[in-house]
Amino acid sequence: xxxxxxxxxxxxxxxxxxxxxxxxxxxxxxxxxxxxxxxxxxxxxxxxxxxxxxxxxxxxxxxxxxxxxxxxxxxxxxxxxxxxxxxxxxxxxxxxxxxxxxxxxxxxxxxxxxxxxxxxxxxxxxxxxxxxxxxxxxxxxxxxxxxxxxxxxxxxxxxxxxxxxxxxxxxxxxxxxxxxxxxxxxxxxxxxxxxxxxxxxxxxxxxxxxxxxxxxxxxxxxxxxxxxxxxxxxxxxxxxxxxxxxxxxxxxxxxxxxxxxxxxxxxxxxxxxxxxxxxxxxxxxxxxxxxxxxxxxxxxxxxxxxxxxxxxxxxxxxxxxxxxxxxxxxxxxxxxxxxxxxxxxxxxxxxxxxxxxxxxxxxxxxxxxxxxxxxxxxxxxxxxxxxxxxxxxxxxxxxxxxxxxxxxxxxxxxxxxxxxxxxxxxxxxxxxxxxxxxxxxxxxxxxxxxxxxxxxxxxxxxxxxxxxxxxxxxxxxxxxxxxxxxxxxxxxxxxxxxxxxxxxxxxxxxxxxxxxxxxxxxxxxxxxxxxxxxxxxxxxxxxxxxxxxxxxxxxxxxxxxxxxxxxxxxxxxxxxxxxxxxxxxxxxxxxxxxxxxxxxxxxxxxxxxxxxxxxxxxxxxxxxxxxxxxxxxxxxxxxxxxxxxxxxxxxxxxxxxxxxxxxxxxxxxxxxxxxxxxxxxxxxxxxxxxxxxxxxxxxxxxxxxxxxxxxxxxxxxxxxxxxxxxxxxxxxxxxxxxxxxxxxxxxxxxxxxxxxxxxxxxxxxxxxxxxxxxxxxxxxxxxxxxxxxxxxxxxxxxxxxxxxxxxxxxxxxxxxxxxxxxxxxxxxxxxxxxxxxxxxxxxxxxxxxxxxxxxxxxxxxxxxxxxxxxxxxxxxxxxxxxxxxxxxxxxxxxxxxxxxxxxxxxxxxxxxxxxxxxxxxxxxxxxx
Numbered sequence: 041x042x043x044x045x046x047x048x049x050x051x052x053x054x055x056x057x058x059x060x061x062x063x064x065x066x067x068x069x070x071x072x073x074x075x076x077x078x079x080x081x082x083x084x085x086x087x088x089x090x091x092x093x094x095x096x097x098x099x100x101x102x103x104x105x106x107x108x109x110x111x112x113x114x115x116x117x118x119x120x121x122x123x124x125x126x127x128x129x130x131x132x133x134x135x136x137x138x139x140x141x142x143x144x145x146x147x148x149x150x151x152x153x154x155x156x157x158x159x160x161x162x163x164x165x166x167x168x169x170x171x172x173x174x175x176x177x178x179x180x181x182x183x184x185x186x187x188x189x190x191x192x193x194x195x196x197x198x199x200x201x202x203x204x205x206x207x208x209x210x211x212x213x214x215x216x217x218x219x220x221x222x223x224x225x226x227x228x229x230x231x232x233x234x235x236x237x238x239x240x241x242x243x244x245x246x247x248x249x250x251x252x253x254x255x256x257x258x259x260x261x262x263x264x265x266x267x268x269x270x271x272x273x274x275x276x277x278x279x280x281x282x283x284x285x286x287x288x289x290x291x292x293x294x295x296x297x298x299x300x301x302x303x304x305x306x307x308x309x310x311x312x313x314x315x316x317x318x319x320x321x322x323x324x325x326x327x328x329x330x331x332x333x334x335x336x337x338x339x340x341x342x343x344x345x346x347x348x349x350x351x352x353x354x355x356x357x358x359x360x361x362x363x364x365x366x367x368x369x370x371x372x373x374x375x376x377x378x379x380x381x382x383x384x385x386x387x388x389x390x391x392x393x394x395x396x397x398x399x400x401x402x403x404x405x406x407x408x409x410x411x412x413x414x415x416x417x418x419x420x421x422x423x424x425x426x427x428x429x430x431x432x433x434x435x436x437x438x439x440x441x442x443x444x445x446x447x448x449x450x451x452x453x454x455x456x457x458x459x460x461x462x463x464x465x466x467x468x469x470x471x472x473x474x475x476x477x478x479x480x481x482x483x484x485x486x487x488x489x490x491x492x493x494x495x496x497x498x499x500x501x502x503x504x505x506x507x508x509x510x511x512x513x514x515x516x517x518x519x520x521x522x523x524x525x526x527x528x529x530x531x532x533x534x535x536x537x538x539x540x541x542x543x544x545x546x547x548x549x550x551x552x553x554x555x556x557x558x559x560x561x562x563x564x565x566x567x568x569x570x571x572x573x574x575x576x577x578x579x580x581x582x583x584x585x586x587x588x589x590x591x592x593x594x595x596x597x598x599x600x601x602x603x604x605x606x607x608x609x610x611x612x613x614x615x616x617x618x619x620x621x622x623x624x625x626x627x628x629x630x631x632x633x634x635x636x637x638x639x640x641x642x643x644x645x646x647x648x649x650x651x652x653x654x655x656x657x658x659x660x661x662x663x664x665x666x667x668x669x670x671x672x673x674x675x676x677x678x679x680x681x682x683x684x685x686x687x688x689x690x691x692x693x694x695x696x697x698x699x700x701x702x703x704x705x706x707x708x709x710x711x712x713x714x715x716x717x718x719x720x721x722x723x724x725x726x727x728x729x730x731x732x733x734x735x736x737x738x739x740x741x742x743x744x745x746x747x748x749x750x751x752x753x754x755x756x757x758x759x760x761x762x763x764x765x766x767x768x769x770x771x772x773x774x775x776x777x778x779x780x781x782x783x784x785x786x787x788x789x790x791x792x793x794x795x796x797x798x799x800x801x802x803x804x805x806x807x808x809x810x811x812x813x814x815x816x817x818x819x820x821x822x823x824x825x826x827x828x829x830x831x832x833x834x835x836x837x838x839x840x841x842x843x844x845x846x847x848x849x850x851x852x853x854x855x856x857x858x859x860x861x862x863x864x865x866x867x868x869x870x871x872x873x874x875x876x877x878x879x880x881x882x883x884x885x886x887x888x889x890x891x892x893x894x895x896x897x898x899x900x901x902x903x904x905x906x907x908x909x910x911x912x913x914x915x916x917x918x919x920x921x922x923x924x925x926x927x928x929x930x931x932x933x934x935x936x937x938x939x940x941x942x943x944x945x946x947x948x949x950x951x952x953x954x955x956x957x958x959x960x961x962x963x964x965x966x967x968x
Contacts, residue, residue: 052099052369057341058083059768061746062129063161063203063246064113065296066342067364071350071395072121073138075114076342076364078103083110084128088138091350106134106150113162117170118347119397120429125173127160133175135186137432151432153184153191162204168211168412169404170397171431176202181216183228185401186431192405193228197237203247209254209301212409217249223260225276229405236279243267246294253301257323261295261308269295271308273326283326288317290793290820292771298345302392303358305331305374309343312748312770314796314816316343316361316372334372335816338365339770346371348392353417355381358388366768389417395425513801513810514869515786515857518839520797520815523852529567530849531575534558536589537822541726541775542640542655542683543591545792545823548843549599550831552620553850556589557582562606564589567850568620581621583614590640597649597879601629605639611654613666632664634671641684647691647894648886649879655682661696663708665883672887675706677714683727683742683775689735689782691881692891697721697729697740703759705738709889718759723747726775731756732787732802737764739787739802741776744768749776751789751800753808765808769798779826783873784839786812788855793820797853815853821846824853829873834899837866864907865900872896 056079060066067076069091078087084107089099107128117123122138133153154160156177166172171186179198182191199220206215214226217240224234241247241262248261256276264270268290272282288295293311299321300306306328308317316334321327342364351357352373359374376388391414398410416422536556539545546555551570557563562585567575587606595601602614612628637657645651650666661675661682680699687694694706697720704714721727721742730739738754740763748771752763769776774791776798781787789798797815802808823845832838840855859866873896880892900906 050371052089052101053367055087055101055367055369057087057364057366058085059341059746059748060110060112062110062112063248063294064111064342065344067344067362067369068114068116069344069346069350069362070116070121070124071347073116073124074344074362074369075104075116075124076369077111080105082108084108084130086111086114086126091346104136104138106136107132109159112160115163115165117165117429117431118167118393119170119395119427120431121395123429123432125163125165127163127175127177129159131155131157131159131177133160133163133173133184135173135432151186151189153186153189156180161202164205164207166211166401166404167207167209167393168398168410169401170399170427170429171401172211172404174205174207174214176205176216178202179218181205181214181226183214185405186429187401193232195226195228195232195234197224197226197232197234198222200244204249206250206258208251210409210411211404213251215249215251215258217247217260217262219244221247223249223258223274225279229407236276238274238279238281241270241272248295248297250297250299252299252321252323255323257321257326259297259299259306259321261297266290267292269310271295271297271328273321273328275326284328286319286328292773293340296343298343298361300345300348300359302348302390303388305359307343307345307359307361309340309361309363311341312339312772314339314814316340316363318374336363336370336372337813338363338368338370338811341365348417349395349415351417353384353389354419356385356388384418384420386418391416396427513812515784515799515801515839516810516812517858518786518799518812519856519858521854521856522817522844523854525851527572528849528851529553529569529572529575531577532565532567532848532850533575535822535845535848540590540640541792544777544825546825546845547592547594547602548825548827549594549596550828551599552616553825553843554583554592554594554602554604555845555850556592562586562588562604564592564602564604564614566602566616566621571620581623582625583621584624584626585612586626590638591642593642593644596644596646596877603642603644603652605642605654607638609633609635609637609639609656609658611639611642611652611664630666630669632666632669632671634662634664635660641682643685643687645691645886646687646689646876647879647892648881648883650883651886653685653687653694655685655696657681661685661694661706665887667883673708674712675708675714676712677704684729686729686731686738688731690891690893691886693735695729695731695738697727697742699724703729703738703740703754705756705759709887716756716759718754719762721750721752725773728775728778730778730780730787732780733785733804734782736804737802739778739780741778741789743775747771749791751776751778751787751809753802765806767800767809777824779824779842781826781829781840783829783871784869786839788824788826788840788842790821790824792822795820797824799855815855817844819846828877829899830897834865834870834901835862835904837862837869839869859907861907861910863904864910865904867900867906867908870899872898 058077058079060077060083074089074091076087078085086104087101088104089101106126107130109128109130111126111128114126124136127133132155134150136150158178160175160177162176164174173184173186175182181195183193185192198218201219202216204217216224221240223238223240225236227235240260242265243263245263250259258274260272269288271286273284275283291310293313296309298307304321306319306321314336318331319328320331340363344362346360356376356378357373361372363370393412394415398412399408534557536558553567555565557565564583565580585604587608590605592604600616605611611632613630615629635656635658639654639656641655643653652664655661659678662671663673665672678698682696682698685696696704701720703718703720705716707715722745723743725743727742732739741751744750749769752766754763774793776789776791779788785802787800795817799812801810821844824842826842832841837857837859838854839857842853844851844853874894875897881890
């Protein structure tokens with residue numbers, strides 16, 4: 041089976057999804073509509089759009105303002121494509137009748153169930169009965185008869201918050217998972233207590249439970265005691281322990297299971313992941329067999345499975361998944377390769393449940409278990425089924441009224457200025473339930489992480505260059521490739537994996553790499569990059585630092601000098617001999633003492649030699665003159681732990697971000713107190729800070745209030761106003777470490793233990809962050825450091841080269857930009873680079889108040905011509921120019937041309953006729 045991610049042109053772009061903190065999937069689909077959590081104040085809005093447009097146009101996206109608080113979950117009726125159930129943190133459940141045409145939904149087209157005592161977390165329609173709905177709020181699950189707006193059963197046998205509900209495919213039983221780590225099975229028509237209960241997953245984090253088919257097999261997803269994501273198969277006939285357990289990985293996002301009963305295929309997608317796992321479930325043997333993995337370009341915020349009746353069966357499409365990302369919805373199709381696509385393959389597509397319920401809600405409550413009649417997926421045998429639930433009566437208007445409404449709506453849309461966000465309605469307004477009309481722009485890039493427009497999306501009627509081309513980075517197709525194994529350093533043992541989060545973990549320069557080892561005495565291995573290969577099994581020549589290493593850094597102006605900070609509050613300066621270490625180095629060149637508590641970050645000055653800054657748990661930043669060994673400046677003003685510090689590119693200022701949620705900027709030579717302060721990341725789990733865009737902005741990576749990783753951009757001139765832009769990355773425990781390239785304005789972000797490197801181009805105006813393709817590895821890395829720009833091969837269009845520290849190896853990653861004319865020097869992406877390896881000032885000159893600026897160096901090889909000066913190629917015309925066809929001709933010329941064409945079809949008049957070549961017979965050959 042092959043999976044096919046649709047082309048970018050088929051993506052639904054420029055939406056704004058919401059990072060809802062709930063147990064829901066955040067996106068659902070019927071055969072007619074797609075619904076997803078849309079970004080809005082409070083989170084009470086869903087985005088609604090058609091599944092298929094039918095004419096190739098971009099789908100029209102609408103907003104459904106359905107609740108006063110966060111929409112936690114929603115579900116489409118399996119029979120009525122226009123019936124949608126929603127639940128919310130406002131403690132209510134609502135059912136909506138979506139319009140079959142583009143119009144306003146009036147308040148009469150929804151009904152409300154509740155309110156409950158706490159927020160409602162999940163809803164699920166019954167698989168065979170019309171108007172039966174299950175909801176979970178707190179530790180109580182309720183079964184509703186929607187037509188009577190009445191709860192028929194309250195299942196109170198839960199010890200904690202309900203996290204998911206699932207109906208058995210025949211509708212007889214209901215399963216649940218909850219925060220008390222228990223899985224329960226209920227027979228709601230018999231008793232309100234659980235008929236079966238078992239310990240599910242060992243962790244209280246988000247768990248899911250789904251019934252695989254009408255058999256006795258269930259599947260649950262959750263986290264183990266070691267926080268590993270896992271999937272478990274259960275047999276209700278032996279509901280005491282799982283039949284099988286699959287441990288997937290250690291990512292933090294909860295797993296969303298999607299199961300197709302007809303094919304037996306299971307899709308597992310994690311929130312914040314960029315991979316979809318496909319498994320085949322064998323229910324008799326209760327096993328999971330992996331089929332494939334689908335790597336996606338963007339991380340998932342939610343996923344949904346399109347109903348079977350909406351698939352393209354003639355192209356052998358067995359599953360279609362909709363991936364919700366921050367700014368787009370990506371259809372992912374799973375197809376089975378077959379030689380012939382002109383015939384229906386009944387072995388792939390058995391009969392599937394139809395669109396007409398088998399029983400009413402009353403019949404089900406009275407004990408009926410009649411199943412939904414199955415229908416054929418064969419296009420020639422399929423009959424169109426249409427069912428309208430009695431739960432929310434249809435309020436369809438006559439065709440004349442709809443035409444009038446459409447004309448009036450289009451007129452109002454033309455009169456409304458772009459960006460006003462005015463709703464088009466049918467004469468009735470409702471503050472709590474309305475769909476405001478919006479349209480998707482044409483073909484904008486899904487890689488844009490934010491938009492300069494405040495609307496949900498932008499109208500097609502107001503096309504500008506931005507709406508046509510979108511915000512695209514010229515580096516959006518950057519490719520990361522691991523270099524050949526011959527360049528790797530392997531068999532690297534005894535790595536210290538417990539360096540503080542404020543440290544990068546290791547450091548490199550153009551000749552060597554320094555890696556802390558987990559050996560007593562704070563040993564540091566120094567490896568020569570010119571000597572790749574397998575390291576010997578015996579001990580390596582190392583630096584004996586005497587105290588455990590907390591951070592280390594190479595002197596940018598001296599490739600032989602290494603600074604190492606230790607837990608003993610001292611900084612030791614080491615000099616590596618030419619050619620590398622040959623034995624144990626135990627005597628430092630210099631020791632800097634002054635801090636009273638453990639040091640956790642050190643940074644060399646970018647312009648002045650022998651100037652070093654350090655931060656410590658004593659809440660101070662100290663600036664040292666290494667040449668004299670003295671502590672010259674002590675910066676004050678921090679009230680809690682300093683997470684990170686960074687020198688400005690001109691070396692005049694220093695910025696810090698700390699645990700108290702503040703960003704501070706110092707001018708060390710003028711004042712020991714900050715000259716500016718502003719709000720930083722709200723999370724207290726760690727942060728990093730960098731100067732970007734020639735020192736105009738500060739880039740900060742940290743965590744938000746939901747412990748999701750994010751990056752933000754701050755204007756140095758107005759820190760007190762807060763961030764200019766913020767982009768959510770994903771949920772993971774480690775702090776994102778940013779690496780910024782001044783030449784390309786690209787920032788590379790990854791954390792210790794991650795498998796992905798996120799790449800963004802930073803702009804000086806909105807939308808500020810342009811997302812590029814990311815690099816993914818199969819194994820988590822312990823750290824990532826970048827080499828100087830001069831180590832990149834401009835002939836191969838390498839824009840960056842990094843070293844990736846793995847479990848026991850060090851390998852090179854090359855980042856390239858695809859270009860057609862690689863024989864030319866790509867001067868648009870290789871500007872003159874800063875010669876940062878040459879000092880501009882001495883330590884004494886900088887301390888005395890002098891400033892300077894680095895020189896620039898051209899990266900262009902002498903034998904290459906810049907692409908901007910490349911000769912312009914004259915395109916070969918396949919057809920004659922338009923002037924040839926538009927040339928004016930007289931009537932006589934047109935007549936002559938027509939006659940010539942007719943004669944040419946008739947052929948040459950002088951040619952003999954075919955019968956002229958026939959042979960005759962003699963007279964005596966005729967019979968009498």
